[in-house]
Amino acid sequence: MRARSSRLVVGLISLVAAVAACTGAAAPSVSPTADATRDKLAQVLARGTLVLWTDPAYPPQSMAVDGATRKPDTKCAPNEMTAPEITGYDAETGKAVAASMGVEPCFVATPFDAMIAGGWNDRFDVAWGSGAITTDRMKNLYVTQPYYSTPATFFVAKDSKVTDPKALSGKTIGACSGCTHDLYLERKLVLPGETVQWLVDDPRIQTYNNEPPGLQDTADGKLDAFLCSEPVGLGAIAKGVALKPLATPAFFTQKTGYVDRSQTLAVGPFLAAVDKAIADLHSSGKLAELSTKFFEKDYTKAAAGFDLGALGQSVP
Numbered sequence: 001m002r003a004r005s006s007r008l009v010v011g012l013i014s015l016v017a018a019v020a021a022c023t024g025a026a027a028p029s030v031s032p033t034a035d036a037t038r039d040k041l042a043q044v045l046a047r048g049t050l051v052l053w054t055d056p057a058y059p060p061q062s063m064a065v066d067g068a069t070r071k072p073d074t075k076c077a078p079n080e081m082t083a084p085e086i087t088g089y090d091a092e093t094g095k096a097v098a099a100s101m102g103v104e105p106c107f108v109a110t111p112f113d114a115m116i117a118g119g120w121n122d123r124f125d126v127a128w129g130s131g132a133i134t135t136d137r138m139k140n141l142y143v144t145q146p147y148y149s150t151p152a153t154f155f156v157a158k159d160s161k162v163t164d165p166k167a168l169s170g171k172t173i174g175a176c177s178g179c180t181h182d183l184y185l186e187r188k189l190v191l192p193g194e195t196v197q198w199l200v201d202d203p204r205i206q207t208y209n210n211e212p213p214g215l216q217d218t219a220d221g222k223l224d225a226f227l228c229s230e231p232v233g234l235g236a237i238a239k240g241v242a243l244k245p246l247a248t249p250a251f252f253t254q255k256t257g258y259v260d261r262s263q264t265l266a267v268g269p270f271l272a273a274v275d276k277a278i279a280d281l282h283s284s285g286k287l288a289e290l291s292t293k294f295f296e297k298d299y300t301k302a303a304a305g306f307d308l309g310a311l312g313q314s315v316p
Helices: 006-023 040-047 089-101 112-116 180-185 211-219 230-238 268-284 286-295
Strands: 049-054 062-064 104-109 126-132 141-143 148-157 172-176 204-208 225-229 243-245 251-260
Touching: 040 049, 040 268, 049 089, 062 089, 089 104, 089 126, 089 268, 089 286, 112 126, 148 180, 148 211, 148 230, 172 180, 172 211, 180 204, 180 225, 180 251, 204 211, 211 225, 211 230, 211 243, 225 230, 230 243, 230 286, 251 268, 268 286
Parallel strands: 049 104, 049 126, 172 204, 172 225
Antiparallel strands: 126 251, 141 251, 148 225, 148 243, 148 251
16 A cells, blocks of 8 residues: 555544534544554545454355355455455454445455464454454454354264264364364363363364365264364255254354554554444344344353453554
């Protein structure tokens, strides 16, 4: 991005604030002299877009909209999807945060494991991808106020006789590559402030880039079970995949937004604006409404009460 004059940045920030006031959205707090070449929030406001990571094939969290047309007057770059082209709980959360900032949401799709590795090179600003707060991920990523919380659940074929996760010891279990579920099966998962209980011994682990193919393989008898977030598995069942959940969850996670630690822009005001937007969406009931719409269940209560400050996250 080429450097902009401070006069232009100030003018654009003032315009965003005016638009937010007219639409009822609260404009985020930013210094009127903030430099968009140095400050992340000023960059987003000056650009007029919030660029969001996404996976368009991860229903019901994020999914491409069949037959959707690109927003005609968009500010999104040609390689970015516009709001009408994608939906789902994660995508709609990103849209709601963008609205609170008075900017347009744009979406970029990359592999999940590449996203959680950090080093985004400014391809996107923030990622809501149903990723959990983990000690390992916080090394490369800042985390935001959680937007929902879910159990990690074992799913087995509908006709399986397995009822207890312990019966899956030594069996072939699928999980998404690099996800908390993969780390759990490897006994490498560390959740801040939580003691993880290992329910399965020595599984044979089969990883996938994303969950739907693994869930289908489980239903087809190619895997003994698949471990994933409860709403992902239930979403597959709702689409007709012949699975059933086991009653005992492996663990619980707080789903968060991620922001790249390796960027050179000052990120404190941006994170504060995102956290405020998420807190407001919890308070208004919007996130609970979206959860019920896409999951048929409210997964937001624990996330709304989560104490982000207890993590001791240091933001320069």
